[in-house]
Amino acid sequence: MADPHVSRASSPSPLLALPGAVDSAAGSVDHGVAWHYGDPFTEQRAATTGVAVVDRSHRAGIRLAGDERLSWLHSITSQHLTALPDRSSAEDLVLDIAGHVEQHFVLTDLDGVTWIDTEPTHGAALLDYLQKMVFWAKAEPTASDELAVLTLLGPDLEHGALADLLPVPDRPYAATPLPGGGFVRRMPWPGEHAADLLVPRDQMVQWWQRLTAAGAAPAGMWAFEALRVEAKRPRLGLDTDERAIPHELGWIGGVDEAGAVHLDKGCYRGQETVARVHNLGKPPRNLVLLHLDGSADGRPEVGDPVVTAEGRTVGRVGTVVDHHELGPVALALVKRTIPADTPLTAGPCAAAIDPDSMPAQDLFQPGRAAVDRLRGR
Structure with a gap:
């Protein structure tokens, strides 16, 4: 069994105690966070016409320290990271030797530390891979449940009381520190107006209260998944199988292209398949x-x-x-x-x-x- 401290939050989200919260189905990868709060279609509309906040605190977390953390991660994954500016994010993949997707994750480099979050059921395997690949590099990947992910969706994200509360960056994948710890990062999906808040887990309820008081409507994973499917953004383990390669999933491209596979970087495991499909095949x-x-x-x-x-x-x-x-x-x-x-x-x-x-x-x-x-x- 996967390490519960890495694969998902060790207990159900405290936000499930909110009025109307309905847990995701038992056995679901999203079990432990709300599937909806009583009116899923109204929640979806809020995420497209106003603003909604979604509890994604079951995302698995990894903390990566060390002076060589980005150059080392660059060498073993598909994204170009050596020139990633401070307070920036990227999507990234781990491929097997044949170019099949093994891991997909989002990383944010902030003030000397790289924060990684990934699917709740894949955290243990990703951490195990990273730790085995360190060798002599000055890189220290460790399990971390310090930060919990809350996602904001909708055009009102940038207006009114929420705009006053949150320093949401204009540039996709840019990140800004939050008062009291954590950060907010702009995301290019599942809609044009999306941002992830990674907040200290012990402050998650307080942040939820601040966001909803500022006008964000509570929304469950149903709303997030509906918009993600509409945007055709795949999710590891649900929309992928053991044969999936990046070209099939729309993950080709660097940070500026909202992709997870940079086509002009040095050698990494699985690169031969990526190059062959890009240059010669389909x-x-x-x-x-x-x-x-x-x-x-x-x-x-x-x-x-x-x-x-x-x-x-x-x-x-x-x-x-x-x-x-x-x-x-x-x-x-x-x-x-x-x-x-x-x-x-x-x-x-x-x-x-x-x-x-x-x-x-x-x-x-x-x-x-x-x-x-x-x-x-």
């Missing part, structure tokens, strides 16, 4: 948005197959959620060659690919162009 699957038949009896579950009318399995279901405007939707990894208008089934539901979610297929590939020139094409 990913075998694409992450797409599925619209589900709301009249069906039930919903698909994570890992269910996506099947054609002929019974051929062409994909895998990821996150499934009911969206306040789109209805029941899901993320899915489907074969790249499947046209958007192909009739599909996902679990008990008829399903259709949102054509706007299909990645462009005609991107310029420098390696392929060079091969074509050599062959006189």
Whole structure:
């Protein structure tokens, strides 16, 4: 069993004691934080038209100290970190030797310490990997439940009493210290107006009270997940499987591109697959948005197959959620060659690919162009 002090908060969030709070389902990766506070669609609307605050305090935390922490992390992960400015953040991946995604995390470097937060069930494995890779580097990764994540969503984040309360940076991934400890970082997703607050865990309830008093509506993970699915941002372990590679998931790009894989950096484990797909090939699957038949009896579950009318399995279901405007939707990894208008089934539901979610297929590939020139094409 994973170390509970690393994989998730050791006890349910104290915010579950708030009026109307409904815990995420037992067995869910989000169990221990609120799924909603009694009116999930109103909570979603608040996150798109006003401002909402979501308890994500079950995120696993790692503290990384040491003078060589960024250069060392740069050498073993997919993101370019050697020139990361102080008080800046990035998304990053750990890949296996074949280029499959093993870990996805967000890091913030602030005043001499790098703070890492990741999925609640992946913290132990990520910490174990980092500790095994230290060797002689001046880098010290340790488990930390010191900071808890609260996420703010909505256009009113930058107006009124909240703007007076919080020093939210304008630039995505920038971070600003908070009075009393912790920091606020701007995020480019799941919507245009998003920020994470990493606050001292023993101050989490007080911060929640300040935020709601300043106008933020309490919202559960249902609201966060609905907007994340709409934005087509994958979540490790839900929207990925053991075969997933970064190109399939939209994680290609540096910090300025809101990606997790920089294409112009030195060698790291799995880089050969990233370079080969980028220069010569195409990913075998694409992450797409599925619209589900709301009249069906039930919903698909994570890992269910996506099947054609002929019974051929062409994909895998990821996150499934009911969206306040789109209805029941899901993320899915489907074969790249499947046209958007192909009739599909996902679990008990008829399903259709949102054509706007299909990645462009005609991107310029420098390696392929060079091969074509050599062959006189």
